[in-house]
Each structure stands twice: as structure tokens, then as C-alpha cells.
Amino acid sequence: MSVRPTRPALRERYDRRQERVISQAAKVFAKRGYDQTTMQELAASMDLATGALYHYFSGKEELLTAICDQLMEPLLEQATEVLRAGQDPEAQLRALVRLWVCHVVEHRDHMLVFQQERHLLESGERWRKVRASRKAFERLAAEALERARPRGDGHLALLALLGMVNHTAQWYRPRGELTPEAIADGYVDLVLG
Amino acid sequence: MSVRPTRPALRERYDRRQERVISQAAKVFAKRGYDQTTMQELAASMDLATGALYHYFSGKEELLTAICDQLMEPLLEQATEVLRAGQDPEAQLRALVRLWVCHVVEHRDHMLVFQQERHLLESGERWRKVRASRKAFERLAAEALERARPRGDGHLALLALLGMVNHTAQWYRPRGELTPEAIADGYVDLVLG
């Protein structure tokens, strides 16, 4: 039941496989829905028996939080990095939104699952970390936007930007005409007028 | 099992109660999630026994499609109305977005349920009508936007607008500072530059 190996040689493999399970789960959950996906389906989709999943996770819900963590943590980290670079405000905002859109696009399945199960976030100790990450990221975005757009009410602009970027997960297709960078630039253009 | 009364005097009451059940279901589903809500909980939340729900719907999934219909149909109808009025392009767009935001805000629960269960839309005969309504509305919005914003690539602007407006359901609170009209105008300002 979800016990990380002691032996160093196995630990790496364990971690790698665990991450693969998370990604695959995100893919299946995104397509079929979290509740409508049975553990058996999920296991079958990665050529495992149902019991095997419990080597990597204590249960279905932990799998869900893992998906959210795998989504939010690298984003928050990279965003902090970008804003530390200290370019001029508009360049910072553009860099942040580019990073963000790229992340959404690369983690489309994670995003869709996250949005589907948004109602779980509203309460429950288990979700504290995810809630905190989301809030922290939104604060970074708010500050970057405020600096790049000093006049006017930034509040609605921020909400609009959040809407655009998050919504991107719903329509973006890899073979589409727009690159993630072009999308991000388009969004920033809208928001900066 | 979901048989509409023959007698005129009862038909009205039946329809009224059915609508109330739909709205209440939207509320509970939005808060707890569709799959995580049991029929017993749902019935209890409206002081009914579980069996009573099957007077109005043949099953849980029909309740879900009813929520989507109750959301999409009046919107599509009113939108068509607004665009038929034939003002100048920008006024048309503003009117449409106002209508749209108001609708989202008044049917917040419906919207949240709709978004949660978006993955069901992707396939299944049962969802054809809902899919068609959504597509029809998006087409209206696209045309209105195109007319009001003749130069530039309207494609990304449309997607951005869809994102903003739909996302509104996630943060809007009745006691907030922004009125639906102010929100709508803010969105249009962003999109028209």
C-alpha cells in the first residue's frame, strides 16, 4: 500500500512509474470523468491489474490530488522563477502568460480533471495544499498584471485573463494553427488594450 | 415513471414542480458533484422520497440533460431575439454579451454542472441536442463579434471571450461589487481593444 522502496536502485524506477501512472490517470479521467472511471478500467489502460495501483497510491482520491499537484507545483515554481528575473513589467507579464499557456497546453488532461473536480476544492483538509498553490499562483498573476497595467481596474482584467487561459485547455489541439506562444501574446494584447 | 398528466389542471402543477426539481438538482450537483450526489440526498434536499424523483425523470442522467436544456434553450432563444433587433454591430455585441453574462450569473449552478460534466458531451446520442445548442450559440457569438470587430483575427478573440464569460460562473457572487452589466461591458471593452 503505497510504500516507497528503501533501496536506492529501485526508488528511481518507482518514482518514474508513479509519475507515469499519474499522467495516464489524468488522461483517462479527462476523457471519461473521474467518478465514471473504474479502477479496473484505469489499471487496464496501463496494462496493470487493479491491485497494482495500490502500490503507488493509497486510493483513488490520492490519485486525484497527485494529478493536481503534478499540475500546480511545477507551474508555481517556474512562475516564481520568471518573476524573479526582473525585466520590465510588460515583459514579465508576457513571459508569465507564455509560460502559463504552455503549461496548460502541455497538461491539458490535468487541467480538465482539475476543472471537472473543482467542487472538491471548496472544502476538505485533503485539498489544502492544492488550494494554496492555486491561490499563490493567482496572486503572482495579479501582481504581474497590476504592474504592467497600472491604470484602470485590474480586478476584472485579472478574472478575464484567468478565464481565457484556463479555457484554453478546452479547445486547444496540438495540430491547430495557433502556437501556445501566439495564444499567450494574443491574450496579453487583449488585456493590455 | 415520468408520465405527464393528461388532465390540464394537473399538468401545470407537474411542469412547475419538474422545473423546481431541475433547479434544485442543479444547485446540489454544483456543490457536491453529479456523481457524488446520491438520489437519496437529492430527494432529501427537496423534502421528497427517492421514488418521487422518478415521477419527473426516468433516471439520473435525464435529470442532467434537463439541467443543460434549462440552461441552453432560453439563452439561445433570447440571443436570437437580440440579434434580430438589428442595431449597429457594436451595440448588438454589447447587448449579446450583457444577456449572456446575466444568464450565466442567474444560472450559475447550471453552468457549473455543465462544465463539470463537459466530457459527457463529447459523445453519445443523448447529448446531441445540448451539443447543437452550444454550437449554435457559439456561432451567433462569433458572427456578432466578427461584425463588431472587422479587422484582426477574430478567432482568438472569440475563444477568449468564451473563456471569460464561462469562467464568470466560477467567481461571481451576488453580493460582489460588480454588476453583471458592468462585467459584460468590461469584457466587450477588452475584446474590442
Added chain:
DNA sequence: TCGAAGTCCGAATGATTGTTCGGTAAAGTG
């Protein structure tokens, strides 16, 4: 007022499904 139609009850049911667990094979370690 009478019979039919409608409304709702709520316990029982049948199917589904998350999770457990005893066992087997494989791989690391000394």
C-alpha cells in the same frame, strides 16, 4: 360523491466497484 388519475412513499433489490489480501515471480544485496 364516486371512480379514476395522479402523487408520493420508502424498503427491498440487484448491480457495480473501491479496496483488500494471500500468493507468485522477479530483482537487488551481501
Added chain:
DNA sequence: CACTTTACCGAACAATCATTCGGACTTCGA
């Protein structure tokens, strides 16, 4: 090579929950 840890299997279990259904009560229409 022993032997311990790790990886995985997959049938069985226990719990949950959508749906059914026979009946009690109410309202309508004539």
C-alpha cells in the same frame, strides 16, 4: 548463491446506490 525486498496479480469482499414497485393517500372531473 541465499534471502530480503519489491512488483504485481486477480479473485473475493463489503459497501454503496440507482432504480423498482406495491400500496396509501390526495385531487380532479363528471
